[in-house]
Amino acid sequence: MADFVLLISDWYRLNARELPWRNTKNPYFIWLSEVILQQTRVDQGMNYYLKFIENYPTLNQLADADEEAILKLWQGLGYYSRARNLHKTAQQVRDEFNGAFPKTYHEIIQLKGIGPYTAAAISSFAFDLPHAVVDGNVYRILSRYYGIDEPIDTGKGKKLFQELADSLIPEAEPALFNQAIMEFGAIQCTPNNPDCESCVLNQSCISAFNSDLIKKLPVKKGKTKVRKRYFHYLHIEKGLEIALDQRTGKDVWEKLYEFPLIEREDDTMPLEFKDSASLSYQTKHILSHQHIYAFFYKSDETEIDGLDLKFVEKSQLEDYPIHRLMEKYLESR
Numbered sequence: 367m368a369d370f371v372l373l374i375s376d377w378y379r380l381n382a383r384e385l386p387w388r389n390t391k392n393p394y395f396i397w398l399s400e401v402i403l404q405q406t407r408v409d410q411g412m413n414y415y416l417k418f419i420e421n422y423p424t425l426n427q428l429a430d431a432d433e434e435a436i437l438k439l440w441q442g443l444g445y446y447s448r449a450r451n452l453h454k455t456a457q458q459v460r461d462e463f464n465g466a467f468p469k470t471y472h473e474i475i476q477l478k479g480i481g482p483y484t485a486a487a488i489s490s491f492a493f494d495l496p497h498a499v500v501d502g503n504v505y506r507i508l509s510r511y512y513g514i515d516e517p518i519d520t521g522k523g524k525k526l527f528q529e530l531a532d533s534l535i536p537e538a539e540p541a542l543f544n545q546a547i548m549e550f551g552a553i554q555c556t557p558n559n560p561d562c563e564s565c566v567l568n569q570s571c572i573s574a575f576n577s578d579l580i581k582k583l584p585v586k587k588g589k590t591k592v593r594k595r596y597f598h599y600l601h602i603e604k605g606l607e608i609a610l611d612q613r614t615g616k617d618v619w620e621k622l623y624e625f626p627l628i629e630r631e632d633d634t635m636p637l638e639f640k641d642s643a644s645l646s647y648q649t650k651h652i653l654s655h656q657h658i659y660a661f662f663y664k665s666d667e668t669e670i671d672g673l674d675l676k677f678v679e680k681s682q683l684e685d686y687p688i689h690r691l692m693e694k695y696l697e698s699r
């Protein structure tokens with residue numbers, strides 16, 4: 367066990383990538399980077415991180431910002447609820463903690479939208495507290511190294527891996543160990559092609575050079591069901607204006623803007639469009655739990671039965687936060 371910690375920490379000292387959020391103890395910056403990186407590659411996340419700290423250098427500035435401006439800055443990252451939660455949590459810290467990030471794991475995890483992973487990351491990186499992070503990288507390394515086939519997507523499995531990681535984390539340098547194990551997963555013990563040949567753990571890792579085990583671990587019990595949806599959009603221009611709607615309700619892309627939409631159970635053109643519209647673009651857009659089959663029609667009509675059309679200046683279209691699917695369509699023009 368000591369070897370694992372030692373080897374992985376030494377490996378990190380030699381191989382760590384230089385990343386801007388690694389050179390700070392500012393809990394706001396650390397939190398921001400963690401939220402951005404949750405579902406994003408490091409190279410893509412980097413620009414967003416830099417844009418956010420440039421526009422909102424303090425947590426209070428983020429808290430005071432307009433939600434729409436935050437969504438606009440977030441545009442292209444997807445998972446927009448993360449941006450909205452980021453804003454709400456900043457407001458909570460501003461209002462309940464006088465804008466100073468709380469300093470204990472217990473307080474941090476009470477904040478809205480912050481789960482065990484992010485709380486452990488902030489408390490160890492910013493405050494040197496010994497809380498182990500367990501993300502996809504950590505599940506992968508620990509399951510392969512120790513040969514654990516307990517599914518990682520059950521309460522029992524999560525508890526087991528958290529306890530194991532907690533038992534490994536050294537009191538002296540908790541931040542270094544957390545960084546090391548995540549970096550090791552990102553660079554060395556990767557999902558599909560772990561480099562066992564050059565791996566410092568290959569003498570003691572149960573799965574080393576064993577492609578069957580590597581493929582099998584970590585085990586996931588149930589695959590999430592994917593929902594198929596059919597979005598039919600109408601692209602209508604009227605002089606210098608273009609029809610645009612804001613999404614409402616608890617659904618994907620909440621509060622973002624898009625063309626007027628009719629959602630159907632299938633891919634056939636809605637009756638409302640039949641007389642006036644023609645298909646100009648179609649694509650399949652994949653989200654984590656939904657596959658969206660999108661159809662974009664162009665129409666010269668400025669009134670369509672069943673749709674309450676609202677128009678905005680075409681020249682101002684790029685000021686509105688829009689989702690990736692809309693961006694894809696506009697790029698295709």
Ligand code: SF4
Nearest residue numbers: 555560562565571574
């Ligand atoms: S030996 Fe291979 S499977 Fe084991 S930790 Fe290293 S890279 Fe991963």
